[in-house]
Amino acid sequence: MASIQGTILDFRRLEELAGGDTALHRLDARAKVLSTLAYLLAVVSFDRYALTALFPFFLYPVAILSLGGLPAGYFARKVALILPFALAVGMLNPLFDREVMVRLGPIGVTGGWISCGSIVVRAALTVSAALVLVGVTGFPEICRALERLGAPQAFTVQLLFLYRYIFVLTEVGGRSSRARELRSFGGKGLGIRSYGSLVGHLLLRTWMRAERIHMAMRARGFTGEFHTTAQSRFGIRELLFLLCWSTLFAVLRLRNVPQFLGALVTGPPG
Amino acid sequence: MSHHLVEVRNLRHVYPDGTVALRDVSFRITHGESVAIIGANGAGKSTLLMHLNGYLSPTGGEVRVGDLPFTKRTLPDIRRTVGMVFQDPDDQLFMPTVFEDVAFGPLNLGLSAVEVGERVREALERVGAPHLRERPPYRLSGGEKKRVAIATVLSMAPDILVMDEPTNGLDPLARRRLIELLKEFRHTKIFTSHDLDMVLELCERTIVLHEGEVRADGPTREIFRNDGLLVECSLEKPLSMQGCPVCGDKRGKR
Numbered sequence: 124m125a126s127i128q129g130t131i132l133d134f135r136r137l138e139e140l141a142g143g144d145t146a147l148h149r150l151d152a153r154a155k156v157l158s159t160l161a162y163l164l165a166v167v168s169f170d171r172y173a174l175t176a177l178f179p180f181f182l183y184p185v186a187i188l189s190l191g192g193l194p195a196g197y198f199a200r201k202v203a204l205i206l207p208f209a210l211a212v213g214m215l216n217p218l219f220d221r222e223v224m225v226r227l228g229p230i231g232v233t234g235g236w237i238s239c240g241s242i243v244v245r246a247a248l249t250v251s252a253a254l255v256l257v258g259v260t261g262f263p264e265i266c267r268a269l270e271r272l273g274a275p276q277a278f279t280v281q282l283l284f285l286y287r288y289i290f291v292l293t294e295v296g297g298r299s300s301r302a303r304e305l306r307s308f309g310g311k312g313l314g315i316r317s318y319g320s321l322v323g324h325l326l327l328r329t330w331m332r333a334e335r336i337h338m339a340m341r342a343r344g345f346t347g348e349f350h351t352t353a354q355s356r357f358g359i360r361e362l363l364f365l366l367c368w369s370t371l372f373a374v375l376r377l378r379n380v381p382q383f384l385g386a387l388v389t390g391p392p393g
Numbered sequence: 394m395s396h397h398l399v400e401v402r403n404l405r406h407v408y409p410d411g412t413v414a415l416r417d418v419s420f421r422i423t424h425g426e427s428v429a430i431i432g433a434n435g436a437g438k439s440t441l442l443m444h445l446n447g448y449l450s451p452t453g454g455e456v457r458v459g460d461l462p463f464t465k466r467t468l469p470d471i472r473r474t475v476g477m478v479f480q481d482p483d484d485q486l487f488m489p490t491v492f493e494d495v496a497f498g499p500l501n502l503g504l505s506a507v508e509v510g511e512r513v514r515e516a517l518e519r520v521g522a523p524h525l526r527e528r529p530p531y532r533l534s535g536g537e538k539k540r541v542a543i544a545t546v547l548s549m550a551p552d553i554l555v556m557d558e559p560t561n562g563l564d565p566l567a568r569r570r571l572i573e574l575l576k577e578f579r580h581t582k583i584f585t586s587h588d589l590d591m592v593l594e595l596c597e598r599t600i601v602l603h604e605g606e607v608r609a610d611g612p613t614r615e616i617f618r619n620d621g622l623l624v625e626c627s628l629e630k631p632l633s634m635q636g637c638p639v640c641g642d643k644r645g646k647r
Contacts, residue, residue, distance in 0.1 A: 138529065263489035283489065290531045291483050335484040338448050342477040343549060344469060344501030351493075351500070 133201075135290075137254070140193055141261030147191045152260050152268035154361035158368040159256045165372040166248050171238045172224065176379040177248065183368065184251040191259040198258070202251045209246030213239035262286045267351060280349055284336075291332070296325055397424035397552045397581045398459055399445065399475075405453035406440050414440040416605035417454070427582040429592040429613065432602035433627035438557075438585040441602065445555050445583070446475045458553070473502060476551030476580075480558045482538035486530035491522070491541050494530060498549040516548035517541075520574060536567030540574070553581040560588045589631040593617065601626055 141148070147155075162183055169176060188195050220235035257265065263283060270279040299321050307317075374380075399422040406415040415437045422428050430438055443449045444456050447463050458474055461467040479485045488494040495516050499509045517523045520540040525533060533541065539559070546554065559575065560568045572591055575582070586592055592599060592613060599616045601609040603626045609616055616622065617630055 135532075284487065287487055287489065287531070332484060335479065335481070336487055338443070339477075339479050339485045340487070340497075341448060342446050342472055342475075343498035343545065344472055345497075346469075346501065 136197070137257055138261060140191075140258045141264075143192060143259070145191050145259075147187065147259050150259075150364060151355045151357050151361045152264040153272055153357055154364045155256055155260050156265055156268045156272065158365050159252050161365075161369040161372050162252050163249055165376040166245055166252075168376065169241070169245075171241060172234060174237050174241045174244065175381045176375070177241065177244045179375050179380045180248050180372075181251075183372075184248070184255050187252075187255040187259060191255065193255060193258045198251060198254055201254055202247055205246060205250045206243060209243045210239075212246075213242035216242075276349060288329075288332075292325070292329060295328060299325065398422070398457075399553060399581070399583070400457040401441075401444070401454070402457075403454035404441070404444060404451055404456060406437075406444065406449060407452045413605055415444075418602070418605070418607055419454075420600055420607060420610055422581060422583060425579065425581055426598060427596045428584070429596040429599045430583065430585045430602060431587070431589065431592060431599060431628065432608075436602040436626070437605045438602055442477070442555055442557055442583075442585060446472050446477050473498075473549050474551055475553045475555055476546035476549060478542055478546050478554065478556040478559065480561055482535075482542040483530075485542040485545060486533075486538060489529055491517070491525045491528050491530060491533075491544075494541065495544050495548045498545060502549065512548045512550070513544075516544040519547055520544045521570075534567075536563055536570065539563060539567070539571060543574075551580065553583065554578060555583045557585050558587065559584060560586065560591050589617070589628070590633050593631045593633060601628070 162180070166177065166180055184198075185195075187193075188198060216239040217233060217235035220233060220238060222234050223231035224234045224237055225232045260268075263286065266279045266282045266286075269282075270276055303317055303321060401421075402419050404415055404418040405413075407413050418437070418441060430441060432438055440449065444451060445458070447456075447468050450463070456463055458471045461471055463471065486494050488497055492513055495513045496509050499512045504512065513526075514523065517526060520543050522537065522540045522544060525537060525541060530538065530541065543556075556575075560571060563571060568588075568591070572594055575595055582595070584592065584596065596613050598611065599609075599613040600607055601616060601622065608626055609619070609622055617634055620630070622628075623630060
């Protein structure tokens with residue numbers, strides 16, 4: 124649990140970065156959310172064996188990182204944290220899909236390896252795009268942008284609350300876990316059983332807190348609708364940002380640019 | 394029409410599991426009074442507070458705020474009139490930034506953006522926290538959270554302030570500052586607290602709850618001088634009314 128607390132602290136750093144003041148930060152959140160959506164759509168819509176065509180897409184997160192003045196090492200570490208999970212998803216592909224698709228000299232690369240690599244690269248792309256989006260926008264702003272784009276309020280409000288209380292919840296969970304550890308003297312304590320009741324208590328306490336929050340909201344006149352004072356607007360800069368990036372994504376999606384460049388150098392295949 | 398009046402008549406509350414939290418509670422608090430509601434754990438304080446802004450509905454009896462009885466139609470008005478500050482500021486501060494949290498109430502009242510901005514500025518200035526405006530609530534210290542929580546209520550311009558354990562969990566300096574701040578408020582004030590020294594400083598009147606009933610209701614100093622009553626209700630004389638254990642000064646009968 125201590126490491127979870129550490130991760131959450133790290134999360135706060137992301138929020139701090141979002142408080143930056145670059146041209147990119149000042150852009151209306153909707154433009155950033157929409158171009159990230161276009162990006163995600165382009166990346167996930169590729170054929171399962173697409174690999175080389177994906178690489179140019181690293182351009183987007185890298186560009187946002189540098190334009191937004193974000194620390195690249197920090198984000199690289201965050202993305203690296205996710206990759207083992209992606210690898211676990213694609214791990215079985217080489218076993219099932221043994222058809223050789225590409226020959227690199229004497230080594231035949233099977234379709235399974237390619238699709239596995241494709242999954243890992245896509246994970247890296249999508250996760251880094253999402254992270255840099257939070258890094259230049261901030262989570263609450265993203266939720267508000269989603270709402271202004273027409274997402275149901277119930278959904279965006281849930282997200283906002285999740286974000287607000289994840290800090291409180293991890294603190295509470297961290298304390299309970301520490302209390303358990305201190306009384307189990309390096310051993311397993313009561314093992315899995317104690318975790319069961321620990322999680323149960325956490326759930327009950329969360330429930331009670333939710334009730335208190337609801338009470339606090341009602342006490343201040345909440346009737347089910349969140350009012351906001353929306354300030355930023357979708358101007359010409361936002362439009363340009365969105366158009367440029369989506370055009371680029373469309374081009375990268377429809378033309379395999381690395382292959383095209385390769386062909387320019389080595390002449391047409393065949 | 395005076396909004397500053399709180400009247401509770403033969404209030405009774407039984408929770409769905411059969412626990413009788415309030416047996417028969419009656420009192421009347423008038424304009425500008427500062428009243429403490431004290432009692433041991435489980436005496437019914439929190440339940441009583443939840444009745445004061447209509448979050449619970451009585452099993453029996455009646456609560457009136459100003460000239461309004463509690464009905465579905467008057468509830469919004471009552472909730473604007475009675476500003477409720479919760480014990481744990483983390484329950485009260487749920488928006489992404491301090492500004493939005495303080496603006497939450499006024500926005501719900503349907504005020505214009507300009508008015509809301511003005512209300513927020515005033516409320517934050519009142520509690521000495523204008524510099525915290527853009528900060529996320531989880532980044533604040535305990536004392537700052539408490540001040541902002543009070544601001545979230547002040548921004549609705551309530552006539553009555555109800556606070557549950559205001560000094561709970563504050564360090565001595567933050568507690569002192571909060572007490573000084575509360576002294577300046579001209580609202581009708583109702584506190585629950587175990588911090589009896591604070592009660593002695595802030596409230597001229599005290600209501601003692603014991604097992605869901607009003608056991609005593611009167612001037613604070615008189616109540617704290619009544620040793621028998623305090624023992625019976627699991628309470629203890631405020632430190633400032635006890636003899637000094639270091640210099641041996643027996644001020645017990647201050």
